[in-house]
Amino acid sequence: MDNSGMSMIAGWYLARDVIMMEQMPIFGGYCGGVEETAICDVATMLASFALFDCDIHLDGPIHIRWGITTTRETLQIAAHAAAAIDLNSDLLLANQYYTLAGPCTEMCLLEVSAQSMTDTASGRELVSGSASSKGVVKDMTTGMEARVMGEVAEATAGMEVSEVNKILDKVLGLYKGQYSKPPMGKRFQDCYDLKSNTPTYEHMKVYDKAMETLRECGLNI
Amino acid sequence: MPRSLNVFDSFDRFSVGKKVREDTWDYVTIPKNALAMKEKYDISFGPEVIPEDDDLSDRLFKAGLEMLAISGFYNPNLGKALSVTEDEILAGVENAPRKVKLGRGRERVSCKPRRGNSRRKPIIQGGPTGAPVSEGIFPQMMESYAQERVVDTLVSGVLNTVSGRPSTTNTPWEIQATLAEIKYVREACDRAGRRGMGI
Numbered sequence: 555m556d557n558s559g560m561s562m563i564a565g566w567y568l569a570r571d572v573i574m575m576e577q578m579p580i581f582g583g584y585c586g587g588v589e590e591t592a593i594c595d596v597a598t599m600l601a602s603f604a605l606f607d608c609d610i611h612l613d614g615p616i617h618i619r620w621g622i623t624t625t626r627e628t629l630q631i632a633a634h635a636a637a638a639i640d641l642n643s644d645l646l647l648a649n650q651y652y653t654l655a656g657p658c659t660e661m662c663l664l665e666v667s668a669q670s671m672t673d674t675a676s677g678r679e680l681v682s683g684s685a686s687s688k689g690v691v692k693d694m695t696t697g698m699e700a701r702v703m704g705e706v707a708e709a710t711a712g713m714e715v716s717e718v719n720k721i722l723d724k725v726l727g728l729y730k731g732q733y734s735k736p737p738m739g740k741r742f743q744d745c746y747d748l749k750s751n752t753p754t755y756e757h758m759k760v761y762d763k764a765m766e767t768l769r770e771c772g773l774n775i
Numbered sequence: 776m777p778r779s780l781n782v783f784d785s786f787d788r789f790s791v792g793k794k795v796r797e798d799t800w801d802y803v804t805i806p807k808n809a810l811a812m813k814e815k816y817d818i819s820f821g822p823e824v825i826p827e828d829d830d831l832s833d834r835l836f837k838a839g840l841e842m843l844a845i846s847g848f849y850n851p852n853l854g855k856a857l858s859v860t861e862d863e864i865l866a867g868v869e870n871a872p873r874k875v876k877l878g879r880g881r882e883r884v885s886c887k888p889r890r891g892n893s894r895r896k897p898i899i900q901g902g903p904t905g906a907p908v909s910e911g912i913f914p915q916m917m918e919s920y921a922q923e924r925v926v927d928t929l930v931s932g933v934l935n936t937v938s939g940r941p942s943t944t945n946t947p948w949e950i951q952a953t954l955a956e957i958k959y960v961r962e963a964c965d966r967a968g969r970r971g972m973g974i
Contacts, residue, residue, distance in 0.1 A: 557852040560789075563782045572875055584801045589818045590809035596839025601848050604867025605785040605859065609875050610886060626824060633825040638835035644873045644888040648897075650904050675892040676825050682930050685904035692907045692935055697919030697926075700901030704925025712894035719823045726824070742908075742916050751915050751922070 555606065567607045574648065575608035581627050582618035588627050588634075591615060595635040603645055612682060614650040620733055621688045623652045624665035626726050632669075633676040640677035649673045651683025651703065654732075656739020657696045658757050661729045662686050663764035666699050668725045670706040671773070675718040681707060686739065693741040698753050698761060706768070709775040717772070724771040777860070779867040785848075785857060792847065792855035800849045800856065808846050812838040840864060877928050877973030882964075884927045884973065899925050900973075903932030910936050913956070917963035921972060928973035929964070931956050 566573050577598050585591040595615060602608035614623050615631040623632070636647050651669055655661035666684050673681050683703050687694035710718060739745075745757040753761065768775050780788070795804065812818070816838040818831070826832050840861055847856040874887040877898065886898050901920035908916055913934055920926050934942050934952040942952030957974070964972045 555785075555848060555850055557850070560782060560786050560850075564786075567782050572877065584805050585809050586806050588820055589813045590806070592820075592835060593809050593812050593818065593838045593842050594805065596835060597842040597846070600839060600843050600864050600868065601859075603871040604843075604864040605780055605782075605848060605857070607782050609872050630820055630824050634820060634832070634835055635839075637826045638832045638839065640889075640891065641829060641832045642836040643868050643871075645868060645871055646873075646875060646886055646888070648900070652904070672824055674897055677889050677891050677893070678897050679886050679889055680898040680900055680928075682900040682902070683904055685906040687906075689904060689906040693909050693912065693916070695903035695906045695908070695916070695932065697901060697916075697921075697923050700899065700920050700926050701923045703901070704896070704899035704923065707896045707899060708925065711892065711896040713892060715825050715827055715892055718892070719825055719827070722824045742919070743912055746915070746919060748912070748915060751918055 563606050572609045573607055574610045574612050575602040575606060576612040576614070577602065578614035578616050579631065580616055580618050581631055588631050592631045592634045595631060596638050599635065599639055599645070599647070610646040610648055610680060612648045612650055614652070616652065620654055621652065622654045623650065624654070624669050626730065629669060629672045633672050636673070636676040636678050646680070647678045648680035648682055649678055650685070651681070652685045652689050654688060654736040656687040656691065656694045656737065657699065657742070658740040658745040658760055659737040660760055660764045660767065661732055661737055662699065662739055663702045663761065664725055664729050664767065666703050667706045667764070667768055668722055670703045671710045671718050671722055674707045674710040675713065675715050693743060694739060696742050696746060698757060702761070702764065705775060706773070709773050721772045725768070728767065776866050776869070777863050779870040780859070780863060788857035788859070789850045789853050789855055792857040794854055795849065795856050797851050797854065804846055808842055812842045879971035882969050882971035898927045900928045900930050901926035902930035904930050906932050907935045908932035910934055914959045914963050914966070917960050918966050921963050921967035921969050929960055931960050931974065
């Protein structure tokens with residue numbers, strides 16, 4: 555935490571604002587493997603509340619090779635860290651979404667779905683997304699990803715965790731082979747009708763296909 | 776139990792903290808302590824993405840708590856690490872808010888503990904999550920999130936330009952862009968008929 559960060563927090567704290575504090579542990583970086591990264595994730599979440607007046611913590615374990623939050627390893631870190639805090643406190647936990655694939659692709663929506671299932675079933679209070687195409691390409695985000703994030707969260711809430719794990723194994727298996735060549739997808743202005751501000755027919759077909767795939771994997775959606 | 780710390784207490788702790796080189800912190804302190812905690816608390820993940828073993832979750836919590844207590848926290852400007860005890864951390868956890876209201880009026884939502892995989896869904900915060908967005912489509916893109924039934928609150932994108940000028944960090948245009956983002960997000964809420972959504 556640098557001095558600029560401390561000064562910003564001081565301003566929000568004195569103004570009695572709601573403070574959402576973001577931290578993204580890197581899997582494969584200084585921390586080490588999945589277990590060590592999860593330990594550092596728990597430690598930093600606790601620090602956010604105990605040292606920096608955080609009201610809601612925004613997590614985002616990220617893969618050093620792929621730069622996304624939706625890999626099996628980063629979802630495992632997020633889930634274990636959230637469950638550990640959830641079981642031992644009433645702290646408010648959130649997670650953010652960075653997918654490899656771009657909008658208007660089934661892979662993008664399946665990545666969002668896998669993380670939404672993970673976050674919901676591990677007890678998080680808020681999900682925030684999605685920065686598709688790793689959040690670095692201009693105009694490559696749309697409301698459709700948030701629709702899927704929310705609908706999958708609704709479908710997952712209340713399920714047995716063991717059941718969610720089985721579905722997750724299937725969904726993760728569908729896109730992990732595409733990491734080295736993910737579909738680019740389309741810009742917002744190319745997959746939304748800008749007059750009605752609604753997804754194009756092609757975009758809706760991609761959504762329908764992703765929902766069908768999730769149902770085939772066992773999610774009641 | 777000791778009182779919890781606030782940001783001013785933490786800054787004072789940094790000021791009297793132990794001098795540590797940043798590369799020592801990154802390459803020695805963190806990996807060494809994380810590995811020690813992994814071994815001490817026997818933390819080993821199975822094949823499951825989401826843990827099904829409460830004992831493992833409890834041990835991970837203890838490992839994270841001790842990791843923070845033995846390592847402290849690093850400030851790269853001061854080149855110092857603050858010290859904090861387990862009791863002080865737990866006091867901070869105890870005093871953290873258990874409920875936060877987001878938004879206003881009929882769009883206000885309450886963020887409160889779910890406890891495991893509760894039947895109550897998490898709050899859905901939609902938006903580009905800091906991804907870059909062209910000025911020409913910014914309000915429409917934000918509206919595409921606000922109009923979704925399942926979306927409860929919004930997270931903004933980053934305006935790529937403002938009045939055609941790059942919103943470069945540490946320039947006056949960055950401030951102009953930030954204010955424009957807020958204006959556009961509020962307009963998007965209005966256009967979606969959802970004035971008062973939490974941003």
